[in-house]
Amino acid sequence: MFTVLLAIGILVLLSLIFGAILGYANVRFHVEGDPIVDQIDALLPQTQCGQCGHPGCRPYAEAIANGEAINHCPPGGQATIQALADLLDVEAVPLDGDHGTESAKRVAVIREDECIGCTKCIQACPVDAILGAAKQMHTVIADECTGCDLCVEPCPVDCIDMVEVGVTAKTWSWDKPQGIAATSLNIIATDRQAEVAH
């Protein structure tokens, strides 16, 4: 009988100790906020364009964490949807057309001679990529521009164009081969057949 009681007593003691440790750890290593939101936020393209219906990427990340669809981000496109699907272990769905369509990367360009210096675009830019002052010409820092379109609407003289970022020799990248049973001229110059030829 004593042995049984002893065993129970030890177990109770152990459970109390471990419970205390766990409780302490819970308090000590408490994670502020939802870590999944950070992970989702890291996958979003951070254009802060609001096309998803949320005021910025982080609010959308929070919304996704709370169960919103993952296909509301046109700037991220299918790649982002795929990444989100992988992260959240849900099925990748096609981009929701209601929120816009995936387009090539663009940057805003101000036609500077038409700019009246109203600062409206500066206030609209979510990433402070527009330089200028009241009654002074404004200009876009192309490197910082996320192509979110938000500055286009407020412009009273419609002098902001969204220009597609063209491919230069420096930004060009190789195409993916067309796959099995397809030929392409621009692959590695020599192959088996070259050897046969000689």
Next chain:
Amino acid sequence: MQTANIFSFHGGIHPPENKAQSLQLPLGRPSLPSELILPLGQHIGQSSRPLVKVGDKVLKGETIAINNGFLSSFLHAPTSGTIAAIEERLIAHPSGLSDLCIILTPDGNETWTTLEPLNNWQNICKTDVLAYLSEMGIIGMGGAGFPTQVKLQGAHKNPLTHFIINAAECEPYITADDMLIREKTLELVLGIEMLQHLVEADNVIIGIEDNKPTAIAALKTVLTQRNSKIQIAVVPTKYPSGGEKQLIQLLTGKEVPSGQYPADIGVLCQNVGTCVAVHDAITQGKPLISRFTTLTGDALKSPQNVEVLLGTPVEHLLEYADSEPKKLSRLIMGGPMMGYTLDSAAVPIVKTSNCILAASKKELPPPAPEQACIRCGMCEQACPASLLPQQLLWFSKSQEFEKAEHHNLFDCIECGACSYVCPSSIPLVQYYRHTKSSIREAREANVKSDLAKQRFEARKARQEAEAAEKEAKRLARQKAAPSKATETKKAAPAKAAPTAAPTTNDESKKLKVDVAIAKSKLKKLQKQLLEAQENEHVEEINSLQLQVTDQEKALASLEDQLSKLPTDAPISVADTAAKANAAPANDELKKAKVDVALIGVKLKKLHKQLTETPDDEELKDKIATFEADLKAAQETVSKLGATAASNANTATPEPKAAASDELKKLKIDAAIAKAAVKKVEKALKKAEEIDAPEIEAIRQQLQEAQQRADDLEKALANPETVMQKAESTSAKAEPATNLDADAIKKRKIDLAIAKAGVKKAEKNIQLLKEQGKDEAEINASEWPSKLKEAQDKLAALEKEQAAETTTPPVTTEASAPGANIDADAAKKRKIDLAIAKAGIKKAEKNIQLLKDQGKDESEIEASEWPKKLIEAQQKLAALEAEETTPATSVSTPVEKTVDAVADSEAKAEPEMDLANQIKKEKIAIALAKAQINKLNKRLESSPEEADSINQEIASTEQRLQSAEILLEKLIYSQTNMQENR
């Protein structure tokens, strides 16, 4: 001279060498081409910055572009001549894209610039020598084009154990280095010695493949002659032993760790071409302006090596080597393994071009179709970097970039050995290249998005800080000026204290005046604030903001008082009614009244508390609930009062009560409308700034806009009529002057409401557009109709007011509102004009877009845009005509009234008006003429629309005629007037 140890590396292949063809002829020197194309980005890193401008004369060897940052290089004129252009030209790049190039037209004189050799290179600081090499435009000539001085600077990262000279030249067909060693053996050795001095290397090894016996012999001779310590390592022929990392492994037995550089293991590798260039630069002062290039391939009759000026177009070289265009099937820059196909022969030779391979179809047939991987593992056997090509292929195909990276994809040197051995003809290297660039892109995007996030968060923080600062200032201000607010509040209750019905009316009137004053003050402040915001006077904004909030508070309290007053009135009125008649409803009425009074007292208390602690949300909630209670109670009171009154048939106080009730309702409506006005004022401000709003409504939208605003209008108008009725009965008691003042006030309120309606409708339309709805949807919504309705109503009211103001009692005041209305109407018209213009612009833009999209005329015709364009243009024309005529019609009544009221003083003013009118008419005529011209032009350009255009022309001409007649009349009257005077 010593012979070094030789190790080996994994994999490698033995493709047919095909080197003999180009070694049959001696080194060739092609003639000057008609132009030299010099790309600014011939090296890895930042493109050079041009130093010359178009039209400049340059001498051979003159610097024409300088480095643009650390990892960049200089560029020199390969011959003397004129800079013809600096423009985008096709460059030698696998993408076949263009890049910025300097175009040099040679003058044929080959006049050298003054050469300044670095004769004392052994004695001066090594950094200066490196800088000199950089200025000579020397980059690695093996393939990648890494700026040499950067590579040499990095050589001292670790103690240098081996300095390797790469003369392996492993790729098939290419013999440029072989020829260079044969031709410039001494220069090469001297160059190596210079570099050896620069990097302080003891152990120098020349790695050369055993298929270049002549070059090896020549080197050995020179080295023996000079009794040099430089070793020669003859390595067996195997592709890709010329790869930097492979050669290092061959000669040192050490492998460059993944993700690191040779310098990390104490090895420096330089190409033979670079060594010769260094020698030429230091001893002769010659910058890098030419190089050895192999011209080979079956499509050339005389394949050979040439020393060619940089910038020479490939087609010029093909001509020099007697190419046979019929045989040429693929033109490759570089070797057959790592080179790339050129789409055009117009591309120039650059510092890294070691070979032009003009291959016949037999020589390089189109690649066979890719087949499924059979997992033979031959690629793994061939891979010189000891990778797992098969795994990498899977990951590349399934876009599993992370796994591909884990399998060291970035260690792949893209030598093509795996593709070469693949029995399934899988273009493995192509897959790896694609995956590599995808990963790089993703990394860059990641960096960019991180930056964007950072900036976004910084902005958010800044905005929050600004808001907090503002709030703090506002609070401070509030503390400083509570006396002001309480004063007005104290004054108001004091006035409101007397409970008798007639005095209440007086009080309410006073209060109303107070409210009006407060409102006008608030408006002024808001205007100032807006201006300040536009001009970004930060300090002003802050102080103004504070004032505005203060004023708003004062106004709110005043309005509160005002809204409470009418409730007092019915109570007292009903009280008397109750006393007079002992109706059955009286008891209930009493109870209800008591309730109202109680709630009123509580509410007052709460308000007091609220002024003391303005931020207490709980209090606000309580107030809201009490207010709701109060309203309900008041309603029951008024209901009961009404029944009691009808029961008792006490006629005299009743209409008054009803009237004040109606008044109350109206006032609430008016308050709402005013709030709307305020809100919309901001929008209006915006609209005014937009002289030509881009996405504006076309005529139809505007017309359809009108119906919906009507509902609102009616809702507001109905109580007004009721009130008018009620007031007409009660008005008898009141003095006549009051009635007049009230009527004017009422009309003003009506006007404000109508304006608010218009603005609201416009705002909603704008909103719809912003939401991206297309015009059809907007048209379908009720807003456009509402807008029109509201505009009509506004116009009617304005007319009414104008008429009113001209009536005798208030003539003195009338002129100012009249002028205001004029200004308003003109403004409106201008906005309409701008809208119509914007409509035309949009329609034209859309048509242009359609054209750009390649749609042909018929399709464009079929779309609605041309129709819309015409409609918009018609509307514009109509508006333009309208602008001139109404202006006169509006001004005439004013003029007339002025005439009637003050006939004697009026002489000067009508004359002015006349002059103005004449001016306007003239403008109208000019516009009409312009319109006719435009239409004629259009008629010419689009004869198929002749009918409609002709009609338009006819109507415009009519307008023109009428305008001209009017103008004549005006001029006549003006002359008359002048004569009279």
